[in-house]
Amino acid sequence: MKKLNVGLIGAGFMAKAHSLAIAGMPMYFWPAPALPHRKMVADITEDLAKDAAARLGYDQYTGNWMDIINNPEIDIVDIVTPNDSHAEIAIAAAKAGKHIISEKPLARTAAEAKTMLDAVNEAGVKHMVAFNYRRTPAVALAKKYIEEGAIGKVLNFRGTYLQDWSADPNSPLSWRFQKDIAGSGALGDIGTHVVDFARYLVGEITEVMAETQTWVKERPIQTGGVDKLGTVKSSADVPKGIVDVDDEIMTLLKFENGAVGSIEATRNAFGRNNFLTFEIHGEKGSLYFNYERSDELQVFFADDPADRRGFRTVYTGPAHPYGEGLWPIPALGIGYGDTKIIEIYDFVKAIAEDTNVYPNFDDGYQICVISDAILESAQNRQWVKVNKLQVTTP
Numbered sequence: 050m051k052k053l054n055v056g057l058i059g060a061g062f063m064a065k066a067h068s069l070a071i072a073g074m075p076m077y078f079w080p081a082p083a084l085p086h087r088k089m090v091a092d093i094t095e096d097l098a099k100d101a102a103a104r105l106g107y108d109q110y111t112g113n114w115m116d117i118i119n120n121p122e123i124d125i126v127d128i129v130t131p132n133d134s135h136a137e138i139a140i141a142a143a144k145a146g147k148h149i150i151s152e153k154p155l156a157r158t159a160a161e162a163k164t165m166l167d168a169v170n171e172a173g174v175k176h177m178v179a180f181n182y183r184r185t186p187a188v189a190l191a192k193k194y195i196e197e198g199a200i201g202k203v204l205n206f207r208g209t210y211l212q213d214w215s216a217d218p219n220s221p222l223s224w225r226f227q228k229d230i231a232g233s234g235a236l237g238d239i240g241t242h243v244v245d246f247a248r249y250l251v252g253e254i255t256e257v258m259a260e261t262q263t264w265v266k267e268r269p270i271q272t273g274g275v276d277k278l279g280t281v282k283s284s285a286d287v288p289k290g291i292v293d294v295d296d297e298i299m300t301l302l303k304f305e306n307g308a309v310g311s312i313e314a315t316r317n318a319f320g321r322n323n324f325l326t327f328e329i330h331g332e333k334g335s336l337y338f339n340y341e342r343s344d345e346l347q348v349f350f351a352d353d354p355a356d357r358r359g360f361r362t363v364y365t366g367p368a369h370p371y372g373e374g375l376w377p378i379p380a381l382g383i384g385y386g387d388t389k390i391i392e393i394y395d396f397v398k399a400i401a402e403d404t405n406v407y408p409n410f411d412d413g414y415q416i417c418v419i420s421d422a423i424l425e426s427a428q429n430r431q432w433v434k435v436n437k438l439q440v441t442t443p
């Protein structure tokens with residue numbers, strides 16, 4: 050079985066998810082298409098990288114990510130750094146002929162994402178952007194229902210991503226609140242997952258009309274090298290820095306196929322944790338998904354007898370997408386780690402079988418184009434047409 054050496058760059062939150070997936074994938078999907086191996090990890094200092102190698106199970110570590118790019122033994126570069134370094138790393142990795150998986154959003158702007166797309170196309174390497182939520186079996190099942198015509202022509206997509214970790218104004222000024230690092234706020238951080246759902250399930254988005262708000266305009270500056278997200282509270286007398294990204298976005302959507310829709314994303318919705326949802330209405334039925342109940346897809350079929358009509362709950366299991374690799378009975382629990390395991394399975398399979406994998410940098414770029422259009426619409430207070438890349442997303 051072919052071994053694929055992975056060099057992971059960035060050793061924070063996502064490093065844990067990706068490393069777990071690399072280690073766990075062959076235990077789920079056996080025989081594995083190839084064996085990903087945790088070869089080398091990089092962070093901004095050698096100490097951080099050394100700790101990460103011990104914690105996450107890598108053979109080698111470095112305080113300089115170029116060591117991964119220059120290492121001829123590395124087959125896959127896995128980018129899990131904040132958004133401002135995705136482009137530089139991906140372009141260097143492509144030039145070195147490495148296959149690349151990058152966390153989302155692909156870049157801070159569409160222009161930056163385009164440089165990455167051009168680099169991977171020129172190099173002819175495999176590329177993937179880590180919108181892992183579409184790998185939740187219930188989401189893949191919704192796609193199957195739609196493609197089979199079970200709910201007919203889609204009329205409306207209504208998506209949300211609501212969290213509350215930044216609702217407290219004393220949660221620190223994470224890089225996620227700084228435009229030069231993040232590109233945008235709730236939009237890039239969580240809203241883009243819903244944009245990915247919309248494109249995956251319904252089709253290309255052609256026009257947007259948006260509103261954005263920044264509720265907390267300054268936050269306590271962090272001390273120490275590690276980003277604290279919103280889980281650690283600072284005391285009120287810590288010096289503050291400016292938040293220059295959106296806390297909340299709402300947008301109306303028009304799709305190429307005539308459907309309409311809306312997306313809301315905020316990290317300031319008290320009581321909501323990972324309220325990532327979609328409800329899709331078609332001419333013959335409806336579908337509803339909420340990641341907080343990630344095993345379940347709710348389905349409604351209009352041709353059910355009138356006295357039996359109502360949403361029913363399908364618990365995903367062996368009969369559903371990716372069921373062969375997951376657990377032997379439905380409703381044992383689909384977790385965040387499972388979606389990442391499926392993601393790396395699909396990526397490694399594409400490398401081993403020399404096929405395309407989705408969502409890739411084409412999708413990542415197009416989602417950045419849509420994000421730019423959302424911000425432009427909110428600023429100019431008018432509908433904005435989305436420039437379309439000719440992508441081959443299934």
Ligand SMILES: NC(=O)c1ccc[n+]([C@@H]2O[C@H](COP(=O)([O-])OP(=O)(O)OC[C@H]3O[C@@H](n4cnc5c(N)ncnc54)[C@H](O)[C@@H]3O)[C@@H](O)[C@H]2O)c1
Binds near residue numbers: 063152
């Ligand atoms: N798919 C998802 O569900 C999901 C969830 C969270 C984050 N993300 C994305 O993952 C990426 C990383 O987010 P995170 O939450 O893991 O961030 P984090 O702040 O927890 O970790 C980032 C790590 O990268 C390191 N780093 C920064 N610059 C570096 C550089 N130049 N070289 C090497 N290491 C560097 C930092 O020191 C830190 O250890 C972001 O793009 C984010 O949007 C995706």
